[in-house]
Amino acid sequence: MRKVAVITPGSFVIPSARSSSVERVIEQVVPLARQDLDIRIYGTGGRGLSLKGYVHGVPCIRLPAASYHKSLVRGLTSWRPEVVEVNNRPFILQKLKARLPGVKMVLNLHSNTFIRPPSLKPGQFEAALGQADCIIVNSRYLKQFIEAGFRRMPPEIIVNHLGVRPEDFTPRFTPAVEALRGLQLAQRGWEGKKILLFVGRLIPEKGVHHIIEALPGIIAVHPDVHVLIIGSAGYSSDRETAYVRRLKQIARPVAPWITFQPYVPFPALVHWYTLGDVMVVPSSTREAFGLVNVEAMATALPIVAAAAGGIPEVVEDGVSGLLVPPESLPWGLVAPINRLLGDESLRASMGAAGLARCHRQFRWDLTAARWAQLMQRV
Template sequence: MNSIIVTERGSKSVLERPKVAVITPGSFIIPSGRSSSVERVIEKVVPLASDQLNIRIFGLSDRQLPNFGMVGRVPCFRLPGGNRYLQSILQHLRKWHPDTIDVHNRPRLAYQIKSKLPFTRVLLTLHSTTFISTTYSPLSETSRWLNRVDGIVVNSEYLRSELLLRFPGLQVPILVNPLGVSLEDFIPRWTPLGESLRQARLADFGWENRKVVLYVGRLLPAKGVHHILSAWPTIQKCVPDAMLVIVGSAFYGAERETAYVRRLKKLAEPYQDHIVFLPYIEYPRVADCYNLADVVVVPSGEEEAFGLVNVEAMAAAIPVIATNTGGIPEIVADGQSGYLLPPGSLQQGLAEYVSYLLNHEEVRRVMGCAGRELARSRFRWKHTADRWGQLMRGVE
């Protein structure tokens, strides 16, 4: 169907683009450097598909940003949260009549919207196992929610297999769309510019001539930070000039300490000159931290669906030492862009492989460059956006 659309170049006849409503979980305002990875994925992917689709984003309002704004070239409507969120979304959707509604990471919300708009195509984009676990709702109830939508988009084959394992009666199609990274945000470690900036930043911190092991992420038991701290005494003996830099907090953008964080800091006490905790850093400024690193560790638990830290480290040309579990093996090429360790022997494996890489610069360089190329060829937001655009148009 043809229609007249006014563009920056004036009015012209074009084929109308399919309308897609993107629904955020309603937990954080968008855009924001202090939000979760779900909002970051939306910020990065959706604007890149705006040349294919007529998109509107619906998210949470607060007192910092106006109720209407733009995310790139995409209109963003910020709505009251809590119990009012669903009704506010439905009011907009009933007026706009989108062809497809993409609900992010909230199965119940997707179910509620589909129940109210039964003739509209509703997809659920699932980012993790959090909201399909029994701690969130009984499996029977979650199964009812999932079977009501028209399709589920996941970020890894692991997450697809978990859905099928937990819900063997699932009738809807499950589509895999891996996430990406903005290469331009990361200065590769093994370049003259990358090295000069690294030396300057190390000097700013007073860390000249130190070898830096980096952890970036939330400080939660499932993220496995305690494993690298438990391995640290062995690493310190093997590499006396090593430093561990832990960037993050237990909560997004808040520095409240949990019992787990206090436990981590207790483990670090004997190594105060070698272990540093840095607070949560807003994206994309966190990219500067990767430039400091010689090795990035991702000792996550078994349910890490994807792990953006892995592709961010590779974009910075830093080798990754990660757990061989969840969706991580779909990102890190074992022996090429880093090493994958069995979950049952993380402490021993971290001690061995971190020490090895810190003592072998040429291996770090080769692995880092291989990771950068892997990120460039397979894990860019443009790749994710192109696939997402096809899925929103119903092309599988």
């Protein structure tokens, strides 16, 4: 079988409940392709993890963080893969390309964070990305962003949408789930509340402040609303940043209507999704995909989201959710949220539409099949 090395950014260990979405995508997708490819994952070490382990059956080589790049070159030179996929770090691909002539290099970009200033200066863009034999992105938005940065013909760019494992999620609007949900809400003192759910990092780009700023207009119509904000500023720490402190400060006038829940690791996060009535995703225009959208859809939650970045590729406006022009935030959130909170049948129908779309189009096995096919032909 074709030998493929998958290179993580080296910022977090894999597998880990407190790693970034990049590691989580790799953990979900790569093992599903191990019947067709000879794959090794390369990452950094962590406390309690052996230097060589397995991620759902795929060998995982853990290297010292302090010498990650040098150790990568040594390991890859020894194993001699035919394809190297570098995730989210074009400068790592540049270094490996120079040291491993003849090896096909694939750059898998999960966002545009590391291909824009300050990570890449404008003059470095083409030199860094042009080294790739192929580029994988998770949305057409990200593909168009890359194409706009090239003055000459870019490498081949393939869109591979992300997904979920539907069996990991419990859809709303079934009698058993509704009964259990009612008990959980009562235990938290939220009995009879309509729950607006936000899941994600507490950083400005995710737009949490927009929800808080729009809340008075929602309370005026639905005083029984409650906002559940799940997340922290970082993946591996719950420390408060200046932005998190600002969020809590602007939330003081509406504090009885808001709960901040620190970062919840993914397996446990599934149960929190079922508490929601409406998912709110007010991200900035830099949101490449928004994995929380498909996770909400897998739970049959309707979504109110900014029509930003790659989100319109996931959420069908008027079908599985309601999209808001980014320039209308925060006040643009008020009317669609009030509409959904006031119409249970609409919430149920949009949730059902999102669930069907998720099963049809956004599944990890589909993502993995496309990825394996690309690794075979690159």
